[in-house]
Structures are given as C-alpha cells and as structure tokens.
Amino acid sequence: MDVQTISSERHRLAEGPFWCDQSDTLYWVDIPTQVIWSWHYGTNSYQKWQMPEKVSAVFVTNIAKTLLVVLATRVASFNTVTETLVDICSLDDDLPNNRGNDAKVAPDGSLWVGTMDDDEEQSSGRLWRITAKGEKKMMLDNVGVSNTLAWDTVLNCMYFADSMTSKIHRYPYPEFSDVRDQKPFAVTLSGSGPDGSAIDDERALWNAQWDGSRIVRYLSDGSIDKTLELPVSRPTSCCFGGPNRRTLFITTASIGLDDQVLKKQPLAGYVIAIELDVTGPSSNPFILS
Numbered sequence: 001m002d003v004q005t006i007s008s009e010r011h012r013l014a015e016g017p018f019w020c021d022q023s024d025t026l027y028w029v030d031i032p033t034q035v036i037w038s039w040h041y042g043t044n045s046y047q048k049w050q051m052p053e054k055v056s057a058v059f060v061t062n063i064a065k066t067l068l069v070v071l072a073t074r075v076a077s078f079n080t081v082t083e084t085l086v087d088i089c090s091l092d093d094d095l096p097n098n099r100g101n102d103a104k105v106a107p108d109g110s111l112w113v114g115t116m117d118d119d120e121e122q123s124s125g126r127l128w129r130i131t132a133k134g135e136k137k138m139m140l141d142n143v144g145v146s147n148t149l150a151w152d153t154v155l156n157c158m159y160f161a162d163s164m165t166s167k168i169h170r171y172p173y174p175e176f177s178d179v180r181d182q183k184p185f186a187v188t189l190s191g192s193g194p195d196g197s198a199i200d201d202e203r204a205l206w207n208a209q210w211d212g213s214r215i216v217r218y219l220s221d222g223s224i225d226k227t228l229e230l231p232v233s234r235p236t237s238c239c240f241g242g243p244n245r246r247t248l249f250i251t252t253a254s255i256g257l258d259d260q261v262l263k264k265q266p267l268a269g270y271v272i273a274i275e276l277d278v279t280g281p282s283s284n285p286f287i288l289s
Contacts (some may be wrong), residue, residue, distance in 0.1 A: 114146020
C-alpha cells in the first residue's frame with residue numbers, strides 16, 4: 001500500500017478533509033492552530049487562512065471564493081479574497097467550554113454539526129442541524145466527542161459516532177430519532193475511538209480510528225470488510241477525491257505524541273493519501289441563501 005504525503009508540513013490536529021470536484025482542490029483544517037488549508041491537485045500549490053478561533057470543518061459553497069466554516073462558537077461564511085467572516089448561527093451559547101467538531105452537509109443540503117467539551121471531560125456535546133438561513137435544531141445532546149457523519153440514502157440512514165463511547169450508531173434519516181440505547185452499528189477496539197468517516201459508492205463506511213493506526217471499512221451490515229493499517233496512530237478523518245474519486249485523503253494528528261513517538265511516526269500530523277479500488281461520491285457543497 002503506497003502512502004502519498006499531501007500536506008506541506010506537520011499539523012497538530014488536521015481534520016475535516018473536503019474535496020472539491022470543480023476546482024480539484026482539497027481543503028482541511030488544523031483545529032488548535034486555527035488554520036484552514038487548501039491544496040490544488042494540478043499545481044501542487046497551497047493556500048492557508050488564519051481564523052480567529054478554533055476551526056473544525058470547512059466546505060465549498062455555491063458562491064465563488066466563499067467557504068463555509070465551523071468555528072468553535074459559530075458557523076460562518078468566509079470570503080477567501082477579503083478574508084471576512086459573516087456569521088450564520090452560533091453553536092452552544094450556554095456551554096462556553098464546548099466547541100464545534102465534526103460536521104458534514106447532508107443530502108438535503110442542511111449542515112449537521114457535532115459539538116464537544118473542549119477538555120474532553122464531560123459529555124456535554126450536541127448534534128445540530130443547521131439551515132442556510134441559520135435556523136438550527138438540536139438533534140442529540142449528552143454527546144462526548146461528536147464524530148462520523150455520513151448518509152446512506154438507499155437504506156434511509158445516517159451514521160454518527162461518539163468517540164468517548166467507542167460506538168458508531170446508525171440513525172434513521174430523514175425521520176431522525178435517537179437510537180443510542182440500541183445495539184450500535186460498530187464498536188472500535190479497546191484503546192481506540194471512532195473518528196471521522198467517509199462513505200463509498202458501494203455504501204460501505206470508511207472510519208478513521210484514533211489511537212488505532214487504521215481505517216476500517218464497514219459493510220452496511222456492520223461487518224468489517226477490510227482494514228488499512230496506517231503508519232500513524234492518530235488518523236482523524238477521511239474523504240474521497242482526486243480526478244477519478246479513487247483517492248482516500250486522510251487527515252492525521254501529532255497532538256499529544258512525544259518526540260520519541262514522532263520519530264517513529266514521521267507522517268503523524270500530515271495529510272496523506274491512498275489509492276483504492278473503489279470510488280466515493282462527490283462531497284455536498286453548502287448552498288448559501
């Protein structure tokens with residue numbers, strides 16, 4: 001398995017990869033340094049933008065040069081030319097230690113955002129559904145670390161994980177209901193937690209497993225089809241992209257790893273890529289009103 005290095009430098013906590021088909025560009029964020037990054041496939045060139053607070057996710061929108069960003073306290077549009085932010089809605093106003101975490105655009109165009117306690121001590125996180133008008137609805141509360149958002153429109157379901165519980169659940173969609181008291185779709189191995197995921201064109205779920213050094217492909221019945229063993233212990237998320245949509249882009253973290261570990265994991269904190277024999281669907285842009 002050949003691993004390609006995508007990012008130009010080591011990040012602390014790279015997250016939220018998003019591939020734009022129209023521009024052949026990969027976007028991602030480094031949460032603690034508060035930076036959005038982009039890499040253009042054709043020119044192998046990079047851009048970055050500094051945010052005023054932690055940023056956990058980024059998406060292309062229907063407006064040129066305008067991104068959607070999930071910040072610690074809010075969701076906003078960001079003009080990459082003027083570098084101005086326009087707030088769409090706030091997140092957990094009543095919980096100042098919570099911050100935005102994993103987020104994805106659903107098939108209906110709404111944005112789903114998971115929040116978490118920034119100290120990872122309390123299960124104070126929530127799952128929000130947010131419209132382009134900034135209207136938000138809380139779908140879940142009492143979440144540890146919100147992760148994994150992916151939709152299967154054939155089975156009318158969506159996947160969402162709480163890294164604190166090591167469980168990925170499959171929820172009904174669009175008629176959403178809380179199924180956390182039921183048997184989970186998958187449980188990660190002891191010592192590892194489910195982080196971000198991507199779904200492929202065969203409707204299998206690829207899940208990055210924090211402290212697991214792997215990405216696991218789950219079939220729709222919850223069985224494990226294959227495991228990608230990685231040269232890093234902390235993969236954080238993944239997405240499909242590239243010209244033929246067979247490239248799995250993987251964000252990783254170096255945060256919390258000492259110098260001795262980092263010497264053994266020279267790619268920790270980098271964005272890496274692996275070519276697969278399966279394709280993935282296009283990422284959904286966010287349609288601003």
